[in-house]
Amino acid sequence: MNNASKIDTNWTKIFNKYPILQTIKDEGKYIITAQQIKEFWEPRLMTKHDHSVNRPQIFIDNSLSILPITRGSYIIGAMDLYHDFALSDREKVFDSTDSMPVSSPAFIESIDFNNITSEATAINSIYVSDILRDFLNEPTLLPTVNGRMGAGSFSFSVNCLSGEDTSLLVDVSNSQIEIDGGYEGTNSLCLIEAKSSLSTDFLVRQLYYPFRLWTNKITKPIRPVFLLYSNGTYYLFEYAFEEIGNYNSLKRVQYKKYRIENDVITLQDILEIPKRIPVVKEPQIQFPQADSLERIINLCEIMNSDNKAFNKYGIAKIYSFDERQSDYYANAGVYLGLIQRYKKGSIYNYKLSNLGKQIFKLPLRSRHLRVAELILSHSPFRQTLKSYIDNANIPSKEEVIDIMRHCELYRMSENLYYRRSSTVISWINWVLNLRTE
Numbered sequence: 001m002n003n004a005s006k007i008d009t010n011w012t013k014i015f016n017k018y019p020i021l022q023t024i025k026d027e028g029k030y031i032i033t034a035q036q037i038k039e040f041w042e043p044r045l046m047t048k049h050d051h052s053v054n055r056p057q058i059f060i061d062n063s064l065s066i067l068p069i070t071r072g073s074y075i076i077g078a079m080d081l082y083h084d085f086a087l088s089d090r091e092k093v094f095d096s097t098d099s100m101p102v103s104s105p106a107f108i109e110s111i112d113f114n115n116i117t118s119e120a121t122a123i124n125s126i127y128v129s130d131i132l133r134d135f136l137n138e139p140t141l142l143p144t145v146n147g148r149m150g151a152g153s154f155s156f157s158v159n160c161l162s163g164e165d166t167s168l169l170v171d172v173s174n175s176q177i178e179i180d181g182g183y184e185g186t187n188s189l190c191l192i193e194a195k196s197s198l199s200t201d202f203l204v205r206q207l208y209y210p211f212r213l214w215t216n217k218i219t220k221p222i223r224p225v226f227l228l229y230s231n232g233t234y235y236l237f238e239y240a241f242e243e244i245g246n247y248n249s250l251k252r253v254q255y256k257k258y259r260i261e262n263d264v265i266t267l268q269d270i271l272e273i274p275k276r277i278p279v280v281k282e283p284q285i286q287f288p289q290a291d292s293l294e295r296i297i298n299l300c301e302i303m304n305s306d307n308k309a310f311n312k313y314g315i316a317k318i319y320s321f322d323e324r325q326s327d328y329y330a331n332a333g334v335y336l337g338l339i340q341r342y343k344k345g346s347i348y349n350y351k352l353s354n355l356g357k358q359i360f361k362l363p364l365r366s367r368h369l370r371v372a373e374l375i376l377s378h379s380p381f382r383q384t385l386k387s388y389i390d391n392a393n394i395p396s397k398e399e400v401i402d403i404m405r406h407c408e409l410y411r412m413s414e415n416l417y418y419r420r421s422s423t424v425i426s427w428i429n430w431v432l433n434l435r436t437e
Contacts (some may be wrong), residue, residue: 011040012056020166031076034137037074054399061069065081066239069175077160080160081203085199094198094228096259097429097433099257100258102131104260113262114232119227122229123192125260127141131260135258136190138187138390139185150213157207159248177213180192184220185222189222191210192225194229195227195229196298198235198295201320208224210224221236223237233257233294234258234260235344236256239252260375265368267432268436270372273369273372273373282378282379287335288420288423290332293426299315299329309350313423339351339352350400370415375430375431387399
């Protein structure tokens, strides 16, 4: 039994033992102690629900979430605790095509910018490369706070998911928090939460509890920042709480993407690829329907660092989306040869292929060009790039569909052709955006 299944099973046992659902129905909340949870398993693991889909199934089925309120107790209720990174379904926040190229300091040897494996190293990377100063517009910025600490005492309201315009009052007394990085400038204190997975949502508590603690400690404005990093690209989101006592008053202030790339990739480097890489036969797998190549690469990075296989349920837990999308992204990696799949029972498991392992040991420039080679070895993508270059403009979806048809791919419905043409366009944009000259 994996951890997710064990957590689901043990929470069901807890709900069977204690009158949680009835108490929430009567009083709007249930207070549970760490000791009660520990009867079944480790509280730290049982209560780590960083994304909405990480919640145990019994929580999801009953629209419930959990928050720590002291060092030894938690509140369970129908609370709206999560926030999407994207402002709408149309916003592609993890599309790196608009990222700002940045060079790391030449004298830094102790950070391998090709292989960022921890939140601490990612934060150090954006600090030494002046990404953080640029993002915050703080000319002077120094590291001041990080690590575990008590959250202090405060109260706040949080929206309920009952379908009515209701809220719940929560009292916190010295619950433990962890700040990944804190940097103070002349005008503000920036508190950073960092993650390596390009997930769709996050737990607002990770920003809100540190914000409340330090708002009570200093007079300068507190600037909560969420940092996501993958494949040399750093995605920074700055937020503000418009009402200090309202958990759900979170608003995005700004969002920028930076790419550390010390070695130049030119347009000519990209145009040379079709001249030296032959076209491959289309593999016996569905044509990709996964617009975010950044997320495919991020999945490969996670597989590489964890050195283990994932099924669609495990991938869904990482990215906080459904199992169908998990299959789309994993199979897109299989299509490119970066991921291999095999049946375990009735479902597929996915792990990094030998080729993927080789590629993810390479420096960023070489890695990016090798991934571009894998993409352009497939005729639909190669012909789309040629059309782009010949016409000095990205082809329309209709033009890409014509290209796909002429490449004699497997039969698809018009709807599938249309959706998968978006993937072709997105991946070609990624290839062309590799240019740093």
